[in-house]
Every structure is written in C-alpha cells, then in structure tokens.
Amino acid sequence: MVTETEVRRALAGVIDPELRRSIVDLGMVRDLRVADGQVTFTLALTTLACPLRDQLATAARQAALALDGVQAVNITLAEMTAQEKSALNGSKAQEGLAEKLNHVKHVIAVMSGKGGVGKSLVAGLLATSLRRSGYQVGVLDADITGPSIPKMFFPNGARPGASPVAILPAETRTGIRVMSINLLLEAEDQAVIWRGPLISGAIRQFWSDVLWGDLDYLVVDLPPGTSDASLTVLQSLPMSGVVLVTSPQDLSRMVVRKAAQMVTQVEVPLLGLVENMSYFICPDTGKQHEIFGPSRAEQMADWLGVPLLGRLPLDPQIAALCDQGQIETYLSDVFQPIAEQLVEVAPSARKPMLSGM
C-alpha cells in the first residue's frame, strides 16, 4: 500500500523550473490524501495564470503515478495568498546564492559508452589522486539512478550539511566534498524512478544550490552512455573537459565513439582515454596477463583522436576498498600519472597551496 510519505517524497522530486526548488519545499503541495490507490492534493501556484501551470501539474501527476500502487491522481489547482507569495519571493532571492559563492576552477566529467566499465571508480580515483596532490576537490555524482560515489568514500554513510541558504556537500576523511542523490535519500537502497526532466533538474541543482566553495577540481561522475543527464552536465556546467573510460571488453567501439561524438558536438574538450581492467598482475609471479585479450587502448585512442591517459589493471584490492568505503586509502602508482596528465591538459590549472598530503 502506497503511503502519504511515499507520495510526498515522490512529489519532492518535482522541481519548479522558475524557483528551482521542489514543489514540496515550496509549500505548493497541500491537503495530500492517499486512499485505495487514489492520490488527491491541491497544487498551490503563485498565480493561476502561471505559464508553467500545466507542466508542473503533469510532472506532479507523473511522479505520483510512477509509484507502485497509485492508480489515479486528482489535482486541484489553487492560488497562493499574497503573504505566501511574498515569502516565496524572499526564498527566490536566495536561489542561486550558492552558485554565486562558489569558485570552481575546473570541471572534469568522467564518461563511458556503457555501464560497468569502471567509470565511477575512475572518477573516485581521480578525485583521490588530485586531493593527495593537495588540490581542493569535489565530486558531483550525476548518476542519479545508479549513484555509487558515496559508497566508495563513506564506510558509515553520510548526510549533507544543512545551511539556510544552500546544501552543503558531505566531506570525506581526506576532505573531498561529495554530493550525490544517495546522500539525500532516506534509505541508501531506495530507488529513484524519475523521468529525464527531473533528473536533469536535480543535476542542475547539484551545481547551483550546493555550496561547493572554492574548488580546484570538480569531478563529475556521469551516468553511462549518452543520456539526457550527460547532456545536461555537458551543456549546463562550465566544463573543462571529459575523460572517456573504456575496458578491453568494450566490444562495441561504436558505443564509445557515440559518447565521444556527443562531447565533441557540444564543443567540450575530450581530455583523453583511460582503459580500465586492462591487465592483471599475478600476485605470485608478478607477471602481467591481458586476461580480456590484448589491449586495444592505443588503437582506440587513435581511432577517437584523443590521448591515451593510461591503462589501469584489474585489481581485486581496489574492488574491496571501494566496497568498504576506503577508496582514499588506495595507493596507486598507476593512477597518479593519469591525474598529473589531466592537470597538465586541463586549461589554466593553478598550482595548489597545499602539498604533501
């Protein structure tokens, strides 16, 4: 049986595009009742002549209908009182405040043609290596439906900090600032069943309403492939460039090419390619085995016309550390050069104040 709390939570995912906040936070959802799969509520708008009226009602209806057990949604439209409107306008003034306070020098997104090639792992290791070199680093988890960044960094879970003007990212043990939908959900395994526009809205909010502060690098973990969400990131964030991740099992070169083409089309620099799970070093003999067949990394990089940043081994230790929320303890002499190359190619990188972390 679907509960009022579940419906409220689903409606909280509907963002007013103008005020850039959830319709629940804005107090627009009133008199919510749920009985026998029938959801009824009043949607209070600033004005009934609101041009976004139908769009908001449709998004709210879809969000509720997406829940298991909801058969029908009855929405009554109403207008807010003058007092309520002025309160909302007050909150509007604070919108985008975080964005004004943030100073992010470089935004680097990590992308792949398909899932499971180790994109999140590369994003996590990149953040870890950059932090170790003394940079101020953030990770924006843009994989809204399959977020995996928090699990790599927080063994005991984490919550974002509260501030009256913005969302504060959670901070890892070495001081990496992290924002992910998983930090906002009540249960870590809760599924996010949102349609494209909602997902894009959440990503935009992770940029504009999160108080990232001063960052040298913001690493963005994209969802697999060329979805709306990836496009949102590439088009609405001030991108320095994109790192492509592949694995030797990536049989469909076309899928990788498609991802590369999307990046080029929106005129974002492709910084290079990382081949993950490229080889395995036998712990007994120290011999290197290309267990998924010979590496095609060079060939792939040539074909895409991008530099090969490096090849990562298949390493059971890194998988274990990721599962334990201990990615920051992984010492990789293979990954550090990749991060250093990125610092070189990301334009106008400034040397950090800190060092020797």
Ligand SMILES: Nc1ncnc2c1ncn2[C@@H]1O[C@H](COP(=O)(O)OP(=O)(O)O)[C@@H](O)[C@H]1O
């Ligand atoms: N080089 C590697 N060695 C061992 N395990 C890896 C490696 N790269 C990725 N994995 C594991 O494979 C799984 C998928 O990786 P992930 O980074 O989540 O992929 P993606 O983000 O591309 O879907 C994870 O469990 C991760 O720990």
Ligand SMILES: [Mg+2]
């Ligand atoms: Mg991932």
